[in-house]
Amino acid sequence: MSNDFFSMRGIVKQYQMGDEVSTVLKGIDLDIEEGEFLSILGPSGSGKSTLMNIIGCLDTPTAGTYTLHGRLIRDLDQKQLARIRSREIGFIFQQFQLLPRLNAIKNVELPLVYAGVSQRERTRRAREMLMRVGLKDRMEHFPNQLSGGQQQRVAIARALATNPTLLLADEPTGALDQATGEQVMSLFHELHDEGRTIVMITHDLKIAKHASRVVSILDGELSEGVRYD
Amino acid sequence: MIKRKWDMFMENVSMSVANIVGSKMRTFLTTLGIIIGVAAIIALMTVVQGATDTMTEQFDAMGLGTLRVQISGTAIKRGLNDAELDEILGCAHVAGISPSLSGTVTASRAAAWSDAITVYGNGSGYFRHNPDLLKRGRAINAIDEAQESRVCLVDGGTAKTLFYGEDPMGKTLYLSGREFTVVGVIDEEEDASLFSQILLGGTSDGTVYMPYTTAKKLLGTSSVSTLEIYVTDPDETDAAIEEMEAVLDGIFNYKDNTYMVINMESMTDAMNLMTSMMMSLLVGIASIALVVGGIGIMNMMLVTVTERTTEIGLRKALGAEPSQIQMQFLIEAVILSLIGGIVGVIVGLTVSFLICMGTDILFSLNTFAITLGVSFSAAVGIIFGWAPARKASNLNPIDALRSM
Numbered sequence: 158m159s160n161d162f163f164s165m166r167g168i169v170k171q172y173q174m175g176d177e178v179s180t181v182l183k184g185i186d187l188d189i190e191e192g193e194f195l196s197i198l199g200p201s202g203s204g205k206s207t208l209m210n211i212i213g214c215l216d217t218p219t220a221g222t223y224t225l226h227g228r229l230i231r232d233l234d235q236k237q238l239a240r241i242r243s244r245e246i247g248f249i250f251q252q253f254q255l256l257p258r259l260n261a262i263k264n265v266e267l268p269l270v271y272a273g274v275s276q277r278e279r280t281r282r283a284r285e286m287l288m289r290v291g292l293k294d295r296m297e298h299f300p301n302q303l304s305g306g307q308q309q310r311v312a313i314a315r316a317l318a319t320n321p322t323l324l325l326a327d328e329p330t331g332a333l334d335q336a337t338g339e340q341v342m343s344l345f346h347e348l349h350d351e352g353r354t355i356v357m358i359t360h361d362l363k364i365a366k367h368a369s370r371v372v373s374i375l376d377g378e379l380s381e382g383v384r385y386d
Numbered sequence: 387m388i389k390r391k392w393d394m395f396m397e398n399v400s401m402s403v404a405n406i407v408g409s410k411m412r413t414f415l416t417t418l419g420i421i422i423g424v425a426a427i428i429a430l431m432t433v434v435q436g437a438t439d440t441m442t443e444q445f446d447a448m449g450l451g452t453l454r455v456q457i458s459g460t461a462i463k464r465g466l467n468d469a470e471l472d473e474i475l476g477c478a479h480v481a482g483i484s485p486s487l488s489g490t491v492t493a494s495r496a497a498a499w500s501d502a503i504t505v506y507g508n509g510s511g512y513f514r515h516n517p518d519l520l521k522r523g524r525a526i527n528a529i530d531e532a533q534e535s536r537v538c539l540v541d542g543g544t545a546k547t548l549f550y551g552e553d554p555m556g557k558t559l560y561l562s563g564r565e566f567t568v569v570g571v572i573d574e575e576e577d578a579s580l581f582s583q584i585l586l587g588g589t590s591d592g593t594v595y596m597p598y599t600t601a602k603k604l605l606g607t608s609s610v611s612t613l614e615i616y617v618t619d620p621d622e623t624d625a626a627i628e629e630m631e632a633v634l635d636g637i638f639n640y641k642d643n644t645y646m647v648i649n650m651e652s653m654t655d656a657m658n659l660m661t662s663m664m665m666s667l668l669v670g671i672a673s674i675a676l677v678v679g680g681i682g683i684m685n686m687m688l689v690t691v692t693e694r695t696t697e698i699g700l701r702k703a704l705g706a707e708p709s710q711i712q713m714q715f716l717i718e719a720v721i722l723s724l725i726g727g728i729v730g731v732i733v734g735l736t737v738s739f740l741i742c743m744g745t746d747i748l749f750s751l752n753t754f755a756i757t758l759g760v761s762f763s764a765a766v767g768i769i770f771g772w773a774p775a776r777k778a779s780n781l782n783p784i785d786a787l788r789s790m
Binding site for chain 1: 389390393394397401404405408696697700701702703704705706707708709710783784
């Protein structure tokens with residue numbers, strides 16, 4: 158079966174390593190329903206980062222088809238991929254990846270700049286998103302004035318700013334302590350309850366279990382359910 | 387769409403400014419090449435322009451409608467005698483003439499002595515045509531000229547050498563042993579001959595002016611080889627030159643290379659041509675510094691791109707198109723070199739102002755030089771920022787994000 162929202166069929170990714178060709182993804186099939194909270198669980202070297210790059214349209218597969226929000230992601234040039242990243246995907250990274258010279262508002266505004274939103278609208282939406290993640294009184298702060306958890310919430314606000322089809326989180330709690338990680342996860346739950354689609358990539362089973370569905374990846378092959386010990 | 391582009395542009399500008407301000411020392415060192423290049427161009431252009439203006443002004447002061455006749459003569463006839471001077475004075479286009487001759491004599495007073503005083507013998511017309519030359523006292527007049535009076539005008543150098551601490555007016559001094567009375571003092575700032583002295587590389591202690599008739603006696607010559615001719619109508623200078631050449635051909639029996647009639651205006655033109663050539667040459671040399679500065683910017687931008695790989699990857703992940711990344715880094719390079727350009731303009735103007743103050747050259751804001759300096763630096767930014775910006779835009783977002 159396939160759907161228009163998110164569908165991957167036979168995704169293969171190969172890299173040329175000198176004379177050898179290494180196959181990192183060996184035919185991935187994956188469907189995600191709108192409003193789903195999915196975890197992709199896998200150890201390092203399992204190909205989950207590569208899969209994330211393809212889901213995030215940072216990279217294109219060697220073979221296979223990928224349909225996102227009714228659009229076939231294949232043979233697109235850099236500019237078109239940038240458009241899709243701008244409109245369809247909200248990235249959340251392990252190391253937050255905030256720009257240190259910008260304050261919280263400006264960081265959240267960044268994807269809106271590339272989406273071509275006017276300055277006034279940018280500020281309005283950035284404030285709204287920061288309020289949404291509970292940083293009402295931290296808006297003018299710079300990343301180095303914020304705790305790890307606060308920084309990750311700024312990054313989540315940034316991912317939400319363009320109102321993307323899909324939130325794509327790569328080890329979102331990897332750089333946080335247990336308690337803060339739990340807070341971030343509860344924010345994810347709230348977002349899920351609001352109807353957002355979330356794809357979370359992690360190697361941590363405990364974190365993965367927060368999702369409504371877990372798939373495992375091992376040696377470039379995907380399987381439903383936990384297959385990870 | 388235009389609004390969106392403008393928004394993007396302003397965003398890039400503010401990002402670049404934040405990055406540039408964030409590393410002041412690095413910015414300074416990076417832009418130093420541009421600063422030096424632009425400052426050199428501005429200073430050279432302003433000073434050369436000022437020197438040209440100063441010289442032009444002095445040539446103009448020497449006279450519109452003034453011809454200078456330089457006689458080299460023949461073996462048996464070295465200069466012009468009195469009858470021939472009268473013949474020239476009788477020409478239709480000639481309003482007046484001032485024969486002149488110069489030489490170096492020894493001068494002495496009771497307590498002072500110099501063997502390097504320059505004597506200028508001039509006709510009375512010379513002083514009538516250069517009224518500002520006289521600072522105090524009276525000029526040489528026609529009676530002095532007719533009577534070969536032993537009167538003279540002294541300049542500051544002579545006053546300093548021979549009349550130190552005294553007012554030279556009315557005092558006597560001995561030139562080659564002959565007694566002269568000082569009747570006037572020369573205003574050096576208006577002394578056009580000072581300029582020619584500099585050109586001739588004179589090392590004179592001072593200058594005295596006297597009637598040319600007196601100077602002929604003093605210097606022991608019977609003929610005059612230099613004279614200024616005042617034309618009746620400056621618009622008919624060309625006709626006057628022709629008339630003069632006809633008369634002089636007659637006097638020297640049509641021998642070649644016996645005289646030269648110089649038009650002051652054409653000298654100004656020739657000089658302007660010369661200085662503009664000199665200026666292009668100097669600016670060309672200074673531009674080399676700009677190129678070196680541009681390489682500095684390029685190097686810096688390449689380092690920046692490498693350092694900010696993660697940032698570039700992040701921006702791409704957030705939806706930046708390659709062209710937007712390229713624009714961001716290009717703008718940063720241009721801002722860097724523009725900062726260099728603007729600082730360079732300020733430094734260049736300051737330096738040239740100080741040089742002009744120190745050397746009595748006219749200082750004027752050369753807007754062309756400023757425009758050139760600023761636009762040159764912007765061009766350097768674009769040219770040398772292009773490759774690093776291109777490199778940044780081509781970075782693979784995955785490679786960039788790998789470091790996470």
